[in-house]
Amino acid sequence: MGKRLNVGIIGAGTMGAGIAQVAATAGCDVNLFDTSQGALSKAEASLEKVLSRLIEKGRIDQQEKERIQSNISYVNRLKDMAGADLTIEAIVENIDIKKQVFSELESYVCDDCIIASNTSSLSIASIASSLKKPERCIGIHFFNPAPLMKLVEVIPAVQTSEAVLQKSVEIISDWKKIVAVAKDTPGFIVNRVARPFYGEALRIYEEGIADFATIDWSMKNIGGFRMGPFELMDFIGNDVNYTVTESVFTAFYFDPRYKPAFTQKRYAEAGYLGRKSGKGFYNYDKNRRPIDM
Numbered sequence: 001m002g003k004r005l006n007v008g009i010i011g012a013g014t015m016g017a018g019i020a021q022v023a024a025t026a027g028c029d030v031n032l033f034d035t036s037q038g039a040l041s042k043a044e045a046s047l048e049k050v051l052s053r054l055i056e057k058g059r060i061d062q063q064e065k066e067r068i069q070s071n072i073s074y075v076n077r078l079k080d081m082a083g084a085d086l087t088i089e090a091i092v093e094n095i096d097i098k099k100q101v102f103s104e105l106e107s108y109v110c111d112d113c114i115i116a117s118n119t120s121s122l123s124i125a126s127i128a129s130s131l132k133k134p135e136r137c138i139g140i141h142f143f144n145p146a147p148l149m150k151l152v153e154v155i156p157a158v159q160t161s162e163a164v165l166q167k168s169v170e171i172i173s174d175w176k177k178i179v180a181v182a183k184d185t186p187g188f189i190v191n192r193v194a195r196p197f198y199g200e201a202l203r204i205y206e207e208g209i210a211d212f213a214t215i216d217w218s219m220k221n222i223g224g225f226r227m228g229p230f231e232l233m234d235f236i237g238n239d240v241n242y243t244v245t246e247s248v249f250t251a252f253y254f255d256p257r258y259k260p261a262f263t264q265k266r267y268a269e270a271g272y273l274g275r276k277s278g279k280g281f282y283n284y285d286k287n288r289r290p291i292d293m
């Protein structure tokens with residue numbers, strides 16, 4: 001048996017925690033890093049809950065749960081990534097912060113470590129430019145929730161070497177995911193197609209044509225979607241989703257097709273982030289109900 005793949009995950013929020021679970025389930029040695037101790041504790045507690053539920057459903061046994069958990073270490077120093085073969089960054093969607101973290105990270109990892117970003121919308125070429133060896137940088141974009149969603153977009157930048165692309169595709173396929181190689185353009189494939197889905201729903205609401213619940217109901221029961229646009233925005237997080245829309249809009253030279261909606265901006269500003277804050281377009285206390293502005 002070859003050496004176990006050592007994977008570093010930077011950011012233990014919604015995506016980082018999910019990606020750590022995927023890698024640990026595939027048998028990798030995972031170090032999950034965050035600057036916030038709270039985020040690390042939350043990720044650990046949430047994994048415990050998710051795996052216990054899988055046992056209840058009869059999908060895994062206690063031994064498998066313990067195996068997955070023992071594959072993950074929760075760390076609070078970036079230098080704990082030193083032994084990584086692959087790192088995947090899932091921190092805040094901000095190009096300057098990502099570049100700063102990538103540049104520091106490169107000083108700790110070995111020369112052939114692949115340094116990937118889970119960014120939803122930012123330029124991989126720009127992130128790669130913060131590295132001394134930009135050819136090792138690539139986009140590896142999971143969808144939420146990472147353990148359930150099969151698709152992963154793999155995005156080579158202009159600087160990315162063919163070997164890094166091949167190796168990344170190989171690893172993600174080994175993790176039982178379906179890979180779509182996408183070009184390094186704003187929003188890649190899925191997040192670009194998704195912008196008008198959210199945007200038009202928000203405009204229909206703003207024009208007073210229908211409320212959130214009616215739009216969601218229609219898209220599910222008539223449109224055949226698994227989730228309506230407002231439920232989905234609450235699931236993703238209004239802050240994350242708004243930032244991605246703003247980033248795609250800006251990157252496409254302010255093409256009005258991707259113009260963000262004030263409604264979403266106000267909800268994000270109010271802290272109505274969706275499920276993660278208990279309130280978004282819907283209230284997530286005992287009885288779910290829509291919150292109109």
Ligand code: NAI
Nearest residue numbers: 011012013014015035036039090091092093119120144236
């Ligand atoms: P989140 O807000 O749930 O988690 C971000 C985590 O990063 C937090 O725990 C925070 O403490 C940590 N963090 C922030 N700055 C840091 C730093 N400098 N060093 C270390 N940790 C730091 O965000 P989420 O939703 O997990 O998104 C993370 C990335 O994944 C973003 O780039 C986002 O665009 C992308 N993404 C998000 C998806 C979603 O549905 N939420 C889907 C696919 C990609």
